[in-house]
Amino acid sequence: MSRNDEVAALLEEFADLLEATGVEYKPTAYRRAAENVREHTAPIENLAGEGEEAVAEIDRVGDAIASKVVEYFETGEIEELAALREELPADMAGLTAVEGVGPKTVGSLYEALGVTTLDELEAAAEAGEIREVSGFGAKTEENILDNIPFAREARKRTRLGDARPVADAALSYLADLDAVESVEVCGSIRRWKDTIGDIDLLVASDAREPIVESLTDWSEADATIEAGTGKASVRASGTRVDLRIVDAEEFGAALQYFTGSRAHNVAVRNRAIDRGLKLNEYGLFDISDVDGESDVDDAGSGDAAADDGTDADGQRVGERVAGETEAGVYEALDMDPVPPELREDDGEVAAAAAGELPELVETGDLRGDLHTHTDWSDGGFSIAEMIDAAADRGYDYHVVTDHAAGPGIFGNTGLDEAEIAEQAEAVADAAESVRADVEVFHGIEANIDAEGAITTDDATLADLDLVVASPHSALGQDGEAATERLVRAVEHPHVDVLGHPTGRLINSRPGIAPDVEAVVAAAADAGTAIEVNANPARLDADGDTVRAAVDAGAPIAVNTDAHTPRELDNVRYGVHTARRGWAETGDTLNARSADGLREFLDG
Numbered sequence: 001m002s003r004n005d006e007v008a009a010l011l012e013e014f015a016d017l018l019e020a021t022g023v024e025y026k027p028t029a030y031r032r033a034a035e036n037v038r039e040h041t042a043p044i045e046n047l048a049g050e051g052e053e054a055v056a057e058i059d060r061v062g063d064a065i066a067s068k069v070v071e072y073f074e075t076g077e078i079e080e081l082a083a084l085r086e087e088l089p090a091d092m093a094g095l096t097a098v099e100g101v102g103p104k105t106v107g108s109l110y111e112a113l114g115v116t117t118l119d120e121l122e123a124a125a126e127a128g129e130i131r132e133v134s135g136f137g138a139k140t141e142e143n144i145l146d147n148i149p150f151a152r153e154a155r156k157r158t159r160l161g162d163a164r165p166v167a168d169a170a171l172s173y174l175a176d177l178d179a180v181e182s183v184e185v186c187g188s189i190r191r192w193k194d195t196i197g198d199i200d201l202l203v204a205s206d207a208r209e210p211i212v213e214s215l216t217d218w219s220e221a222d223a224t225i226e227a228g229t230g231k232a233s234v235r236a237s238g239t240r241v242d243l244r245i246v247d248a249e250e251f252g253a254a255l256q257y258f259t260g261s262r263a264h265n266v267a268v269r270n271r272a273i274d275r276g277l278k279l280n281e282y283g284l285f286d287i288s289d290v291d292g293e294s295d296v297d298d299a300g301s302g303d304a305a306a307d308d309g310t311d312a313d314g315q316r317v318g319e320r321v322a323g324e325t326e327a328g329v330y331e332a333l334d335m336d337p338v339p340p341e342l343r344e345d346d347g348e349v350a351a352a353a354a355g356e357l358p359e360l361v362e363t364g365d366l367r368g369d370l371h372t373h374t375d376w377s378d379g380g381f382s383i384a385e386m387i388d389a390a391a392d393r394g395y396d397y398h399v400v401t402d403h404a405a406g407p408g409i410f411g412n413t414g415l416d417e418a419e420i421a422e423q424a425e426a427v428a429d430a431a432e433s434v435r436a437d438v439e440v441f442h443g444i445e446a447n448i449d450a451e452g453a454i455t456t457d458d459a460t461l462a463d464l465d466l467v468v469a470s471p472h473s474a475l476g477q478d479g480e481a482a483t484e485r486l487v488r489a490v491e492h493p494h495v496d497v498l499g500h501p502t503g504r505l506i507n508s509r510p511g512i513a514p515d516v517e518a519v520v521a522a523a524a525d526a527g528t529a530i531e532v533n534a535n536p537a538r539l540d541a542d543g544d545t546v547r548a549a550v551d552a553g554a555p556i557a558v559n560t561d562a563h564t565p566r567e568l569d570n571v572r573y574g575v576h577t578a579r580r581g582w583a584e585t586g587d588t589l590n591a592r593s594a595d596g597l598r599e600f601l602d603g
């Protein structure tokens, strides 16, 4: 965690505690400041060293907050924050993980019932105590009780978007060490699952001890969980990081083994057994001349001593045929190397054996983003700044899709029909003034109401280049209603892209659960694309839905929903999610050229 992140987290905690104690406006100011501290390019500790004025130079950081930041670096704490923590000693993060429970609720329930933990919250709800608190009722109590299991489950796993930057930092730290020959991530993070149990790293080296020591000394490691000879585990940014160190000749086999999934590995191992070979984390061995080694492995033993290509005395069993590279392992099994995103035992082993793996979409294939915001709605940057940012990333085109007014869109954040017409001119003006190498389209993010109607006038929609339609309200409706809603939306003649189909927020809100097959079939018929929203809090559609869309023949669109230039870089999370759904370049609407996109929109 950088010190900017650390200070941002403190300011956010401050904001929650202020809000919980009933303070108005200030919490919003603290949250805005936190966001800007986090995004600021200069290290906050350097600014704090120069004094309050330097800290207050950061956008939206006022004198009061700047002085608290300086206080933190000078004394190691912020007195007012410490007092607030004592006043409200509750597990804020744990409690607010429950949908419908915000800092204010935490404050009220602590004051009335002394609730400080998720367990106490559950006990109070079960005992019917919450409905007795003023401002709460039976319905609220019931909702809290319903949402606790989801919150409890969610807190066990880290979102991909939170874990991946930690993994990247660890990778580059380890890659710089002299003793390291190769380093890779493995496990679920290499498969780009949307949530991660822990981060797995694999290093090839013949100097194990110094590498273990380097990991425990890593500046981002907050605590050491385990430091052995060939492995070590630390905690960084709240996530466990597991490191294994192997010999270079075993690196490929270990990478294959520790990437998983377990189910994929079982299928691959059985393929080895069929060929008189034995695959484990140490290599692929020819055991055709060895007795008693032909048991089909269907459980995955994970027991190294009995499964390492050696017998009880440590003698090699069989001859090594592969193991140095992962591709070599697959090739020796007469398979094409399987991209990690596909390794879920869902047809990929047969496809790789038949030479029929999909040609998965890559980040570099994308030509533009079809879902982005500006300061006309809730974005933080002007139309021109966002277009420039898209051009900087080498895109051929950029689509401006601010929020239309409607259900689920806060206050006057969304644009009404007159404002959309006004924005059309502003977009055209901005397109004139920015670089010529990016084509600009004017779109909108319209709202799908609970029944599936689009809440912006048809005539306005008809004038726009592109319409993304998304659900932003009624996200608790049942599956049947959700199916009808989304089918009707994708069939709307002006809708081009179904935005974040379920409205889920990973680890915080489950979203709607429509019949996916029905929705993608309707989308394929209507010629509407299914969005893979790349915001790492969403990753919506998920891999399974992408796979259904691809099978049904509905195009997908990998969009970032960016509200800042930097958020355009989230695109990789969307691309890898699309790859988990077997999406090829040809399935991807925004991998088409500007002409190809126009053809789709006009068709």
Ligand code: DGT
Binding pocket: 186, 187, 188, 189, 193, 195, 196, 197, 198, 199, 200, 257, 258, 259, 260, 261, 262, 265, 266, 299, 300, 301, 302, 303
């Ligand atoms: P996660 O961390 O829960 O998101 O999921 P993974 O897939 O990263 O699982 P993890 O961290 O427990 O182990 C990493 C990979 O190592 C896993 O995908 C497959 C492999 N692996 C670990 N232990 C075993 C085992 O006992 N048997 C088999 N067959 N594979 C294992």
Ligand code: CA
Binding pocket: 186, 187, 188, 189, 196, 197, 198, 199, 200
């Ligand atoms: Ca893992």
Ligand code: CA
Binding pocket: 187, 198, 199, 200, 242
């Ligand atoms: Ca692990």
Ligand code: ZN
Binding pocket: 445, 470, 472, 499, 500
């Ligand atoms: Zn949206």
